[in-house]
Amino acid sequence: MSAASGAPLPRTQPLSWLQPALLWGSLLPFVWLVLRALTGELGANPIATALNQLGLLALIFLWACLACTPLKLLFGWNWPIRVRKTLGLLGFFTALTHFLFYLAVDQGFALGKVLTDVGKRPFIAVGFLALVLMVPLALTSTKKALQRLGFRTWKRLHRLIYVVAVLGFIHFLMRVKTHDGQPLVYGAVLGVLFAVRVGDFLRQRRKR
Amino acid sequence: MKPPLEEPKSSEVTPIELYFRRRELLRRAALFTATGAAWGGGLIALSSQGSADRPAQPAAAGPELVPSIRGRYAIDEALTSFQDITTYNNYYELGLAKTDPADYGHLIRPRPWTVRVEGELEKPTTLDLDTLMRWFPLEERIYRMRCVEAWSMVIPWLGFPLGELIKRLNPTSRAKFVELTTLLDPQQLPGQTSDLLPWPYVEALRIDEATHPLTFMALGLYGKRLLGQNGAPLRLVVPWKYGFKGAKSIVKLRFTSEQPQTTWNRVAPSEYGFYANVNPGVDHPRWSQAEERRIGELMRRPTLPFNGYAEQVAHLYAGMDLRVNY
Numbered sequence: 001m002s003a004a005s006g007a008p009l010p011r012t013q014p015l016s017w018l019q020p021a022l023l024w025g026s027l028l029p030f031v032w033l034v035l036r037a038l039t040g041e042l043g044a045n046p047i048a049t050a051l052n053q054l055g056l057l058a059l060i061f062l063w064a065c066l067a068c069t070p071l072k073l074l075f076g077w078n079w080p081i082r083v084r085k086t087l088g089l090l091g092f093f094t095a096l097t098h099f100l101f102y103l104a105v106d107q108g109f110a111l112g113k114v115l116t117d118v119g120k121r122p123f124i125a126v127g128f129l130a131l132v133l134m135v136p137l138a139l140t141s142t143k144k145a146l147q148r149l150g151f152r153t154w155k156r157l158h159r160l161i162y163v164v165a166v167l168g169f170i171h172f173l174m175r176v177k178t179h180d181g182q183p184l185v186y187g188a189v190l191g192v193l194f195a196v197r198v199g200d201f202l203r204q205r206r207k208r
Numbered sequence: 209m210k211p212p213l214e215e216p217k218s219s220e221v222t223p224i225e226l227y228f229r230r231r232e233l234l235r236r237a238a239l240f241t242a243t244g245a246a247w248g249g250g251l252i253a254l255s256s257q258g259s260a261d262r263p264a265q266p267a268a269a270g271p272e273l274v275p276s277i278r279g280r281y282a283i284d285e286a287l288t289s290f291q292d293i294t295t296y297n298n299y300y301e302l303g304l305a306k307t308d309p310a311d312y313g314h315l316i317r318p319r320p321w322t323v324r325v326e327g328e329l330e331k332p333t334t335l336d337l338d339t340l341m342r343w344f345p346l347e348e349r350i351y352r353m354r355c356v357e358a359w360s361m362v363i364p365w366l367g368f369p370l371g372e373l374i375k376r377l378n379p380t381s382r383a384k385f386v387e388l389t390t391l392l393d394p395q396q397l398p399g400q401t402s403d404l405l406p407w408p409y410v411e412a413l414r415i416d417e418a419t420h421p422l423t424f425m426a427l428g429l430y431g432k433r434l435l436g437q438n439g440a441p442l443r444l445v446v447p448w449k450y451g452f453k454g455a456k457s458i459v460k461l462r463f464t465s466e467q468p469q470t471t472w473n474r475v476a477p478s479e480y481g482f483y484a485n486v487n488p489g490v491d492h493p494r495w496s497q498a499e500e501r502r503i504g505e506l507m508r509r510p511t512l513p514f515n516g517y518a519e520q521v522a523h524l525y526a527g528m529d530l531r532v533n534y
Contacts, residue, residue: 017236021243028248029255043307044296044503045359057255108507113499120496174494182257 019083026090029057047106054098055127059168061091063189066165070196085141088161092138095131095168123174130167133160165190273366273428277347281422283516287350288361290430292503297437298355299456300404301390301397313436316396316457321441327463328383337441341427343376344368348431349424351447354486354515360500365445366428371419379415383463386418387411388444388455397457405471411444411455412468412482414524422447422520425458448514448521450484481534485525486515490534 033050036042042049065087068080102124107114118125137158139145146154169190173183222230297309321337346366354360374386392408394400400407417423424445427434434440439456446453452472462468472480479493488498488511499508514521525533 017240018243021240022247024240025244025247026251028245029251032252044292045306045501047501047506048359053255056257057251060251060254117496120491121494123494 015079015082018079019086022083023086023090026061029053051098051101051106054094054101055172058091058094058098059172059186061087061094062161062165062168063186063193065091066161066190066193070193073196073200089138089141092134095134099128099131123171126167126174127171130164130171133164133167137161137164162194271433273346273431273433275348275366275431276345280347281349281351283350283352283362285352285362286504287364288503293361293363293429294435294437296503298357298451299399299437299439301399301407301409301457302437303399304404309437310435312398313438313440315398316391316436316440318433318436318441321459323442323458324460325377325462326460327379327387328465329377329379329463331378333377340368340373340442344372346427349445351422351424351445352515353445353447353451354500354511356450356452356480356484356492356497358495358497358500358511360502360511362502364430365424365426366431367424367426367445369421370423370425370444371421373425374415374419377461377463379463382465384415385464385467386413386415387460387462387464387468388413388458389460389462390455391457391459405475409455409471410468411453412464412470413446413453414467415463416524417446417521420521420524422517448486448517450480450486452480453484483525483530483533485521485530485534486511487513487530487534489513490531 033053037046037050040046065084068084068087071077071080103109103114107117118128137160140149140154140157149157169183169187172186176183295310296306298306299309299313302309302312302315319337323335323337323340324332325335326332345368347368348364348366350362350364352360353363370386388411390409391397392400397407413423424447426439426443426445427441429438434443436457439454439458442458443456444454444458467482470482472484473482486497491497497511500511501508512518
C-alpha cells in the first residue's frame with residue numbers, strides 16, 4: 001500500500017504490540033483473583049488459595065522468562081529476547097506480592113512469628129532467599145545499569161536467575177504434602193530449558 | 209436541481225500517511241487484544257491448576273439421620289459450615305485438590321455396604337452396615353478436627369463409639385491393635401488408579417486408643433448421612449489425632465498383636481508418625497504445628513495439646529516421649 005501512496009510510510013518497530021499485550025495480559029490473573037476473592041469464590045480457605053496462586057504465578061513468569069533464550073536458540077526468533085526483561089520483572093513483582101501477602105494476610109505482620117516460621121519451615125527460607133536474590137536483578141534491569149556495569153559484569157550478575165529458578169522450584173517441591181505430578185512437571189520444563197542452554201554452550205565451545 | 213457537491217476543506221482530509229496506517233493500527237490493536245487475552249487466559253489456567261480454583265458446588269445433603277443422644281460431647285466453639293465441611297477435603301482417592309472430593313464423592317456407592325472383621329477375635333465375621341446401625345443408638349458429637357496441614361474445623365458428627373463395637377466383637381487377649389482399611393475400588397475411588405500412595409489406605413490404633421470413649425465411628429454429620437467426600441458411609445474419627453488417622457469409607461477391621469503398617473507412616477515415616485497426636489510442641493519437618501487456621505476465620509489460632517482433649521487422653525501416653533512417638 002505504501003507503493004500506492006508514493007511516499008514510504010514511516011515504519012514503526014515490528015511487533016510493537018507484543019510487549020504491551022503481555023504486560024496488560026499479565027494483569028488479568030490478578031484482576032481475576034481479586035474479583036473471586038470479593039465474590040467469595042476462593043473456597044473454604046481463601047487465604048491459602050490466593051497465596052498458592054500468587055506463588056505459582058510468580059513461578060510461571062520466571063519459567064517464561066527463562067524460556068526466551070532457548071526459544072531464540074532453537075528457532076532463531078528474536079522477539080522472545082525483547083520481552084525477556086518484562087517477564088523477569090513480572091516474576092519479581094509477583095514473587096514480592098506473594099511474599100507480602102504471606103507477611104500481611106497469612107501471618108498478620110507478626111514478624112517474630114514469621115522469623116520462627118522461617119526457621120521451622122525451611123521451604124519458606126528457600127523461597128525468601130530466591131526473592132532476595134531477585135532484588136539486584138530487578139534493580140539492574142535498566143539500560144543505564146547495563147551501561148554502568150558493562151555487559152560482561154551485567155551478564156554474569158544476571159546468571160543469578162538460574163539460582164533463583166532452582167530455589168523457586170525447591171520451594172514449590174517442599175511445600176506439597178506428597179509428590180503429585182505438578183511440581184515435577186515444572187521441574188521437567190526447567191530441566192529442558194537448562195538443557196538447551198547447556199547444549200548451546202557445548203556447541204559454542206567446540207566451535208572455538 | 210441538486211446543489212453542486214462541495215469539496216471538503218483540505219484540512220478535513222485525512223492525511224494519506226494516516227489513511228494507510230489506519231489498517232495497520234487496527235491490525236495492531238487486534239493483535240494486541242488477542243495476544244493479551246490469550247496470554248492472560250493461559251496464566252489464569254496455569255496458575256489455578258492444583259488449587260481450589262473454583263468453589264465446589266454446594267453439596268446436596270444426604271438423607272436425614274436423627275440422633276437419639278446428643279450434648280454429651282459438645283464444645284463451646286462455632287461450628288464450621290456444612291458447605292465448608294463438604295467442599296474442603298483431603299481424600300486423595302477422589303483427587304488431590306481440596307475441591308476434588310466434593311466433585312467426585314458421588315462415585316462412592318454407600319449401599320449395600322459390608323465391613324469385614326478379622327484377625328485376633330473369636331469369630332471372624334462380615335457385618336452389614338444396616339446391622340451396625342441397628343446395634344447402636346445414634347449419637348451426635350461435636351469435635352474439633354485438626355488436619356496435619358495446620359487447618360481445622362468443628363464438626364457435628366453422628367455415629368457410635370468404636371469401643372462399643374469392639375466390645376461386641378470379642379477380640380482375644382492377643383489383640384493389641386486395630387487396623388482399619390478403606391475400600392479398594394478404582395471405579396468408586398478413581399484416585400486409586402495412580403500410584404500416589406499404596407492403596408488401599410490403612411490406618412490403625414492401639415487397642416486402648418480404639419476403645420477410648422472419644423474414639424468414634426461416624427455415619428453422618430450435620431444431621432445427614434455422610435457424603436462421599438467425608439468418607440461415606442462409615443469412617444473413623446479420633447479427635448485428638450491429626451485428621452489423616454481418620455480412615456474413610458471403611459470396609460475392614462482387623463485385630464492384630466503387632467503394630468500394623470499405616471499408609472502415611474509407610475510413605476514418609478519422618479513426617480507422619482504412627483501416633484499422630486495433635487501436638488503444638490512437635491513440628492512437622494516442613495512446617496510448624498504451633499498454630500492452625502480454623503476454616504472460616506481470618507487469623508490463625510494456637511493449636512492445643514491433643515487438640516484440646518488432653519484431660520481425657522493424655523494418660524494413654526504417660527511415660528512416652530512424644531517427640532519420638534509423634
